[in-house]
Amino acid sequence: MLRKRHGKSTAAVILSALCTVILLAATSDAPSAPTAGAGPRAVSTPYVVLGFNDLGMHCMNEDCSELLILPPFNNIHAQVVDRTHGSPEIVTQGITVEYVMPSNTRSSDKTNFWTYSQALLGANIPPDVGVTGSKLSGLMTRTPGGNDYSVIGVPVTPIDDAGRENPYPLATVTAKRNGVVMGTTQVVVPVSWEIGCNICHNTPGISTATDILRKHDVLHGTQLESSKPVLCAGCHADPALGTPGQPGVSNFSSAMHLSHAPRMEQAGLANECYACHPGVRTLCQRDVHLARGMHCNDCHVSMEAVGDPVRTPWIDEPKCGDCHQADHPTWEFEEPGKNFKESRGHRGIMCASCHGSPHAITPTITAADNVQAITAQGHAGRIDTCTVCHSQTPDDPFPHRLSDDD
Ligand code: HEC
Ligand code: HEC
Ligand code: HEC
Ligand code: HEC
Ligand code: HEC
Ligand code: HEC
Numbered sequence: 001m002l003r004k005r006h007g008k009s010t011a012a013v014i015l016s017a018l019c020t021v022i023l024l025a026a027t028s029d030a031p032s033a034p035t036a037g038a039g040p041r042a043v044s045t046p047y048v049v050l051g052f053n054d055l056g057m058h059c060m061n062e063d064c065s066e067l068l069i070l071p072p073f074n075n076i077h078a079q080v081v082d083r084t085h086g087s088p089e090i091v092t093q094g095i096t097v098e099y100v101m102p103s104n105t106r107s108s109d110k111t112n113f114w115t116y117s118q119a120l121l122g123a124n125i126p127p128d129v130g131v132t133g134s135k136l137s138g139l140m141t142r143t144p145g146g147n148d149y150s151v152i153g154v155p156v157t158p159i160d161d162a163g164r165e166n167p168y169p170l171a172t173v174t175a176k177r178n179g180v181v182m183g184t185t186q187v188v189v190p191v192s193w194e195i196g197c198n199i200c201h202n203t204p205g206i207s208t209a210t211d212i213l214r215k216h217d218v219l220h221g222t223q224l225e226s227s228k229p230v231l232c233a234g235c236h237a238d239p240a241l242g243t244p245g246q247p248g249v250s251n252f253s254s255a256m257h258l259s260h261a262p263r264m265e266q267a268g269l270a271n272e273c274y275a276c277h278p279g280v281r282t283l284c285q286r287d288v289h290l291a292r293g294m295h296c297n298d299c300h301v302s303m304e305a306v307g308d309p310v311r312t313p314w315i316d317e318p319k320c321g322d323c324h325q326a327d328h329p330t331w332e333f334e335e336p337g338k339n340f341k342e343s344r345g346h347r348g349i350m351c352a353s354c355h356g357s358p359h360a361i362t363p364t365i366t367a368a369d370n371v372q373a374i375t376a377q378g379h380a381g382r383i384d385t386c387t388v389c390h391s392q393t394p395d396d397p398f399p400h401r402l403s404d405d406d
């Protein structure tokens with residue numbers, strides 16, 4: 001499958017400059033959990049809440065005692081639409097938007113991240129608080145420059161409070177005005193630590209992490225094994241963590257993908273990306289494209305292409321428009337300079353509010369990812385029922401674009 005090379009995106013709105021916010025790790029108390037309105041939304045309610053996680057799957061390390069690739073860090077977004085008027089209005093003031101993780105109220109007994117956060121990140125982050133100060137429940141705030149509410153860096157793990165593995169835990173998001181529930185939705189907050197380095201880094205007698213650090217030291221003259229725990233992004237620039245890296249050292253994504261590209265046969269996997277990305281068990285890509293037989297490299301091309309040092313990792317990503325523009329030449333897909341997860345279509349509704357998260361474009365093969373659409377409109381798939389937001393089905397055709405005047 002051919003894909004046009006997309007332009008370099010300037011919108012670095014993704015995971016914000018983590019290092020600076022680490023220092024601000026908040027200690028304020030989260031508001032109490034919503035006690036009402038957590039059930040399915042009745043179709044007659046005047047408001048609708050649609051939410052999404054902005055990464056299709058966040059990977060984090062379970063054991064951070066030797067090395068850290070990525071910490072617990074999920075982002076939830078939600079839009080609130082008032083459907084009581086002639087045309088829908090996106091509500092951006094005078095309300096509060098809360099999130100809770102009913103199945104995952106604790107994380108600090110599930111990963112040792114908090115034991116090593118000081119050594120890894122230079123910040124003493126309180127247990128169950130994420131690197132930006134967010135907790136497992138709390139208030140969402142207006143996204144700067146957007147018309148949605150969001151929370152950045154929720155420290156959720158793939159283990160629920162009963163000890164079961166669940167990479168697709170549901171958050172309940174509730175909008176309130178003057179303390180009265182306006183609407184609620186359920187959003188998958190996907191997270192996994194199925195990072196399969198052990199498929200190849202399995203020297204008997206030492207841990208996978210020690211094997212990795214020792215090989216790094218031998219091949220690159222470093223002393224990582226004696227400096228545990230090691231933050232990889234401390235030397236390799238990583239836009240996901242906002243670290244600048246050291247001059248002359250390759251960015252983290254490029255280092256990983258380019259050096260491993262010729263080694264992948266050893267893993268013996270049908271989908272080589274699942275050697276490190278979660279994973280054969282987790283299926284981070286679980287969307288309508290997978291159902292149509294498409295896999296990672298149909299969109300991301302190859303390990304070498306992902307590792308191309310001219311890319312800005314996390315920002316220069318595939319675009320829906322690369323492939324779908326041909327069928328819909330008059331539509332706008334991603335907004336100029338933005339990725340899917342930040343873009344809005346249909347008069348200000350975010351793409352992901354209707355289509356789901358990247359890699360979980362609905363209808364998905366996982367039940368949890370279809371919950372929101374089924375609750376809102378009675379069937380899985382993109383939100384295509386006008387009366388989810390409009391008080392009546394409009395006579396005019398559906399404008400998929402953000403606006404008329406561009
Ligand atoms: C398909 C097999 C495979 C997988 C999966 C794999 N590695 Fe490797 N890795 C290798 C091989 C082979 C080497 C080279 C060993 C040597 O030359 O001694 C290596 C070397 C490394 C090195 C040394 C630096 C270098 O030059 O590449 C690091 C660091 C590393 N791997 C990290 C990781 C991490 C982190 C993961 C999981 C996210 C991972 N690897 C998964 C096969 C693999
Ligand atoms: C103290 C600084 C430092 C730290 C910390 C560090 N690296 Fe490196 N790494 C380097 C240097 C220097 C090189 C060699 C130059 C280059 O390839 O950029 C390198 C090379 C690599 C390579 C091979 C790149 C290639 O193209 O051959 C991989 C893979 C890698 N590092 C992965 C990791 C991982 C995984 C971690 C965390 C466990 C890590 N690094 C932590 C400094 C560091
Ligand atoms: C050897 C381990 C390994 C394999 C195999 C691997 N990745 Fe990755 N990938 C990583 C790591 C580690 C990160 C996190 C880098 C960071 O934090 O910046 C990552 C991050 C990414 C990112 C986000 C950063 C960016 O560059 O935009 C993309 C996209 C990605 N991988 C795509 C793929 C695809 C597609 C495949 C299969 C062709 C693949 N990866 C195979 C280890 C791997
Ligand atoms: C249908 C196309 C498509 C397929 C298939 C696909 N991706 Fe992606 N991927 C994207 C798009 C689009 C983005 C950018 C999303 C955004 O930033 O809004 C992305 C972004 C990513 C990122 C960066 C983090 C994020 O979620 O934004 C990683 C990592 C990644 N993909 C890995 C993979 C892996 C691994 C697979 C296979 C298991 C895969 N992708 C399959 C289209 C695809
Ligand atoms: C590499 C090309 C490519 C990229 C990138 C891509 N798609 Fe697709 N998409 C396809 C193909 C091919 C199909 C299957 C079409 C078919 O079966 O008729 C498809 C199917 C779909 C469908 C199902 C359509 C239906 O008939 O039900 C939706 C929805 C969709 N894509 C949305 C997206 C979104 C949203 C993005 C960006 C996050 C995206 N696609 C990125 C190629 C792509
Ligand atoms: C209000 C809900 C809504 C929003 C917001 C929305 N879409 Fe859609 N999207 C739809 C519907 C409904 C369709 C099917 C329309 C049709 O076929 O006429 C669709 C179709 C698509 C398709 C084509 C799949 C196919 O069948 O060929 C892609 C790709 C897509 N949208 C991407 C996006 C992107 C990117 C954005 C953000 C810029 C976005 N959408 C915003 C509802 C929405």
Ligand code: HEC
Nearest residue numbers: 087088090347349383384385386388389394396397398399
């Ligand atoms: C997820 C919420 C949502 C869904 C679903 C939705 N719309 Fe809208 N629609 C909006 C919003 C918000 C506006 C902007 C209203 C404004 O700016 O005054 C809008 C505006 C419009 C407009 C421009 C005229 C107007 O009323 O302002 C048309 C036409 C329209 N929608 C048609 C449709 C059709 C047809 C469907 C079903 C296929 C649909 N919409 C589904 C949210 C939605």
